[in-house]
Amino acid sequence: MIYQGKQKIWSDYQKEIPDNHWFYVRSCIRQSFFPASERYFLNICRDLLGKDIYETEHHTTCGGIAYHSDTIPQETAMTIVARQFALMKEAGYKNLVTSCITSFGNYTEILETWREFPELEARIRENLWKACRREFDKPEYLAHASDLVYKFRHEIASKAKYNLVDHMTGEPLRVVEHIGCHYSKMFPHKGVGGAEYPCVLSGMVDSWGGQVIDYPERRHCCGFGFRQYLVKANRGYSIANTHKKFESMEPYHPDMIITNCPGCPYFLDRWQYVISEMEGKTYGRNGYGIPVFTYEEVAGLVLGFDPWDLGLQMHQVAVEPLLEKMGVPYNPKTKYLGLNGKEIMKPGLPTVLKCC
Amino acid sequence: MKDNIVIVGGGIAGMEAARQLLLLGYKPILVEKSDHLGGHVADWHCLFPDMTPAQDVVKGLVEQIKDANIFLETEVSFINRMKMGYNVMFSNGVNVICKAILLATGFDLFEASRKEEYGYGIYDQVMTNRDLERWFNTGDDKRITGKDIKKIGFVHCVGSRDVKAGNQQCSKVCCITAIKQAMEMKERFPDAEVYCFYMDLRLFGKKYEDFYIKAQMESGVHFIRGRVSEVSENMQGQVIIKTEDTLSGKPAKITLDLLVLMAGIVCNKQAVQTASMVQVQTDSDGFLKSKDNILNIIETGSKGVFLAGTATGAKTIPETAAEARAAALAIHNYLVAQS
Numbered sequence: 184m185i186y187q188g189k190q191k192i193w194s195d196y197q198k199e200i201p202d203n204h205w206f207y208v209r210s211c212i213r214q215s216f217f218p219a220s221e222r223y224f225l226n227i228c229r230d231l232l233g234k235d236i237y238e239t240e241h242h243t244t245c246g247g248i249a250y251h252s253d254t255i256p257q258e259t260a261m262t263i264v265a266r267q268f269a270l271m272k273e274a275g276y277k278n279l280v281t282s283c284i285t286s287f288g289n290y291t292e293i294l295e296t297w298r299e300f301p302e303l304e305a306r307i308r309e310n311l312w313k314a315c316r317r318e319f320d321k322p323e324y325l326a327h328a329s330d331l332v333y334k335f336r337h338e339i340a341s342k343a344k345y346n347l348v349d350h351m352t353g354e355p356l357r358v359v360e361h362i363g364c365h366y367s368k369m370f371p372h373k374g375v376g377g378a379e380y381p382c383v384l385s386g387m388v389d390s391w392g393g394q395v396i397d398y399p400e401r402r403h404c405c406g407f408g409f410r411q412y413l414v415k416a417n418r419g420y421s422i423a424n425t426h427k428k429f430e431s432m433e434p435y436h437p438d439m440i441i442t443n444c445p446g447c448p449y450f451l452d453r454w455q456y457v458i459s460e461m462e463g464k465t466y467g468r469n470g471y472g473i474p475v476f477t478y479e480e481v482a483g484l485v486l487g488f489d490p491w492d493l494g495l496q497m498h499q500v501a502v503e504p505l506l507e508k509m510g511v512p513y514n515p516k517t518k519y520l521g522l523n524g525k526e527i528m529k530p531g532l533p534t535v536l537k538c539c
Numbered sequence: 540m541k542d543n544i545v546i547v548g549g550g551i552a553g554m555e556a557a558r559q560l561l562l563l564g565y566k567p568i569l570v571e572k573s574d575h576l577g578g579h580v581a582d583w584h585c586l587f588p589d590m591t592p593a594q595d596v597v598k599g600l601v602e603q604i605k606d607a608n609i610f611l612e613t614e615v616s617f618i619n620r621m622k623m624g625y626n627v628m629f630s631n632g633v634n635v636i637c638k639a640i641l642l643a644t645g646f647d648l649f650e651a652s653r654k655e656e657y658g659y660g661i662y663d664q665v666m667t668n669r670d671l672e673r674w675f676n677t678g679d680d681k682r683i684t685g686k687d688i689k690k691i692g693f694v695h696c697v698g699s700r701d702v703k704a705g706n707q708q709c710s711k712v713c714c715i716t717a718i719k720q721a722m723e724m725k726e727r728f729p730d731a732e733v734y735c736f737y738m739d740l741r742l743f744g745k746k747y748e749d750f751y752i753k754a755q756m757e758s759g760v761h762f763i764r765g766r767v768s769e770v771s772e773n774m775q776g777q778v779i780i781k782t783e784d785t786l787s788g789k790p791a792k793i794t795l796d797l798l799v800l801m802a803g804i805v806c807n808k809q810a811v812q813t814a815s816m817v818q819v820q821t822d823s824d825g826f827l828k829s830k831d832n833i834l835n836i837i838e839t840g841s842k843g844v845f846l847a848g849t850a851t852g853a854k855t856i857p858e859t860a861a862e863a864r865a866a867a868l869a870i871h872n873y874l875v876a877q878s
Contacts, residue, residue: 184772188652188660379655379769399771399779434774 184397189380196367196377200334201324206276207238208267210283211248213477216449219494220479221282224328227482231342232335237274242267247285247365251409257296258307264293265311268319279322280331284444287327288365291373294321325373327366329443329478333375333383336390344487347393347439350510355394356438359473360384361428361451363444364404384441387478391485400431406454407446422461425454429466429473436468439505440475451475456499459536470537472500484511491518503539515539542874543568543637545627547615547813550578551856552848552863553643554600557607559867565874568608568635570615572809576601578645584675586856587719588746596856614809618816623877624843625817638877639843639870640817642827643863644810646849649698649706649802657694657800658770664778664795665770667697667802668713671720682797688728692780692795693717694767695737699803708824710803711853714740715747717801718754725758734761734793736782744855763791770798804853817844826852837866845870 205228209221228234245267246260271279281287297304311317332339347356362381367374376382379402385395404411406425411417428451442448455472459465467473475498476484483493490511495502496518506513518539521527532538542565546553549571560567575581577597586593610631619626624638651659651667659665666674666682674680695717699710714737721733740762742748754760765783773779778798783790806825814820814827819839822828827850830838837846847866848859 185661185663191652191660192655377655380661397772399773401771402769 189382192380193376193382196372196375196381198326198330198373198375199324200326200330201278202234202334204235204276205237205278205280205326205331206271206274206322207236207328208242208245208279208281208286209238210281210286210445211244212449213282213445216445216497217477217480217494218497219483219492220477223483223488223493224282224332224479227339227479227486228331228335231486232338236280237276239270239274242270245281245283245286245289247283247289248409248413250289251285252413258303258310260289261293261296261303261307262310262314264290265307265319266315266317268321269311269315269317271322272318272320277320277322278324278326280326280328282328282445284327284363284365285446287325288363288369290322290325291370294325295370297321327374327383327443329366329383329387330375332478332482333386336387339482339485340390343391343485345485345509345511347388347391347481347485347509349508351508355392356505356508357396357436358388358393359396359398359401359432359435359437359440360388361401361405361440361442361444361447363442363447364408366443384443384478387481388441391481396432396435396437398432398435400428403428403431405442405444405447406450407444412446412450421450422454422457425450426458429455429458432473433466437473438508439481440473441478441481442475443478448475448477452499456533456536460534463535465536467500468504470535471504472536474498474500474502474505476502484509487511489513491520499536499538501537501539543624543635544639544641544870544874545570545625545635545637546641546643548578548643548645548810548848548850549573549576549609549611550643550645550848550859551580551596551600552645552850552859552866553578553641554604555860555863556641556643556847556867556870557604558600559864560870561604561606563867563871565871566606566608567641568610568637569604570610570613570629572612572614574612576609576611579648579669580856582669582676583672585719585723587715588744588750590719615813615816618813620817638874639845641845641847641866641870642810642814642817642819642839642850643847643866644807644813644827644850646804646853647807649704649710649805651697651800651802653704654697654701654800656769657697657767657798658772658778659800662770662772662778662798663776664772665798665800667800668716668720669802671724671799675723686796688724688731688796690732690734690793690795691721691724691728691797691799692734692736692767692778692793693721693799693801695735695801696766697800697802698805700738701803706803706805706825708853709741711741712855713801713803714742715744715750717799718742718750718760720799721760722750722754722758725760731796732761733758734763734795736763736765736767736780738764738766744857765791804849807850810850817841819844819846822851824852826850837862837869843873845873
């Protein structure tokens with residue numbers, strides 16, 4: 184591996200990311216899968232870094248899942264996105280940041296399509312006006328929320344309470360980074376670091392003390408792949424893809440996985456349970472799995488937020504071995520206590536995959 | 540000024556044109572930006588289809604043009620149009636007034652690192668066709684020297700016939716070069732499995748098809764029709780490629796000890812700048828534009844400016860040499876008509 188070669192490519196794919204004043208659109212599914220991630224993105228940006236990030240309850244889905252499932256035509260998806268842009272304009276913002284990778288890909292694809300076919304943009308303006316009497320401006324800058332965290336990674340590092348290192352040995356944690364397919368595979372120049380060797384997550388890992396693992400199936404899909412999972416008969420493809428990735432990364436003994444997509448952490452996390460039940464195989468140490476995190480969760484851990492406030496009890500794969508390795512304190516008794524100290528019920532334990 | 544001819548480029552085309560012009564009684568001025576003559580061929584080891592040593596070809600031509608005025612490490616700084624010819628200023632300070640200019644500016648090899656998915660410059664065991672020729676010549680390359688090479692892959696059409704890379708044209712010589720290099724590697728590593736991954740095999744030249752059959756029948760080179768989609772590296776530092784065997788309709792994943800990328804022929808960007816000084820335009824493929832592409836490929840729209848070799852597109856050495864001879868004759872006819 185020639186690290187300088189990657190650096191050269193990264194220098195070709197640097198992206199301009201404004202420092203402040205963003206209109207934030209949430210994901211449809213992340214609040215169910217990883218409920219605290221979006222909240223902590225806002226907390227970190229607003230409270231810790233003092234940034235202006237605005238959101239409105241009036242925004243909707245971007246239509247990306249329906250678009251990629253072929254259940255709505257592209258013009259409908261475009262009109263939905265045009266409405267989000269109208270909300271941004273009405274709120275007085277010019278920069279749009281998305282929580283979801285598919286939204287980011289969807290917005291990027293739509294803006295690029297309008298650039299190529301201005302007549303289509305004109306038609307969508309007409310559609311939006313007819314539908315809800317709204318007008319929109321295209322964003323001056325479009326970013327994924329991981330772009331912002333990448334941009335602020337050094338500031339986060341300067342405020343870090345814990346690093347991505349084994350606190351007993353001082354060795355860097357071995358981290359697999361997994362980038363959502365819709366981040367830059369469609370438009371390499373829209374992502375930090377391009378499509379083949381993106382550095383949006385590896386940059387965070389480097390800054391926070393970890394060591395990124397480059398394994399053969401690094402680029403491979405997590406297994407969600409929309410049609411692989413949304414069509415029930417295809418779900419074997421989904422888990423087969425995830426299995427392929429874990430088999431490929433296993434010899435490198437990763438401590439954790441960091442992701443920037445709604446689907447990837449969910450599938451990489453949950454399918455480990457299914458693989459363990461089907462094959463009797465686990466990929467972490469001592470019968471545990473490899474914990475999978477969103478980048479907001481990792482930033483939150485580094486900054487010293489309580490793991491259960493970050494929602495890590497919602498993961499299938501136990502995070503406790505990693506917390507202990509990092510030296511992050513946690514209270515096992517409060518793991519399944521919700522707000523106001525209410526019990527939120529404990530999940531059943533898997534047959535094979537070791538959980539705490 | 541009388542019958543001064545400036546040849547820009549000291550590769551095969553420039554040298555062969557100079558040789559012919561010397562035979563016709565002229566004393567051409569040849570400028571070459573590098574410190575040696577021979578162009579890309581000077582870096583090559585053996586040439587298809589008869590495995591002729593490249594150095595023999597280059598040395599033979601150099602020997603025959605020693606009476607020409609040759610400036611190495613010299614570039615064209617500017618060219619001014621005059622009433623009866625051109626005023627050419629070289630980077631070494633020499634100023635020449637000439638009646639005819641031959642642009643034999645050659646090509647650039649496609650920068651293989653631009654095909655990021657193949658990992659050139661990222662993964663240790665990935666090299667280009669030019670790197671391999673250099674190893675044939677010097678025996679010195681840490682990717683091969685002293686290594687136990689058991690599996691080798693050649694990827695055809697790297698940066699050629701590739702819309703995304705901005706080069707739609709076929710580079711013409713890569714198929715036969717890949718076969719040649721595959722056979723040479725098989726000779727050096729008899730136990731190795733050698734694979735060629737191709738889109739089409741374009742083997743149009745004299746003895747090319749024989750070469751291809753020999754590669755299969757005698758050398759046992761495996762030809763897989765399919766494009767390599769991505770390259771990665773395993774813990775042992777080997778490269779893993781993903782491809783598709785389109786003839787059997789199956790995806791394939793192969794671990795290799797060495798991957799050779801057949802970087803294609805693209806237009807010489809510096810030549811475009813020089814050509815613009817004499818109002819020679821570029822064609823839609825980025826190469827220099829001929830007067831027409833049927834009977835006047837060596838002529839341009841600018842009076843007294845001629846073209847030869849790969850400045851106008853990918854060519855083999857025999858084609859380049861033939862074109863250079865034609866250009867020399869055209870220049871001679873032009874000068875006779877002028878006088």
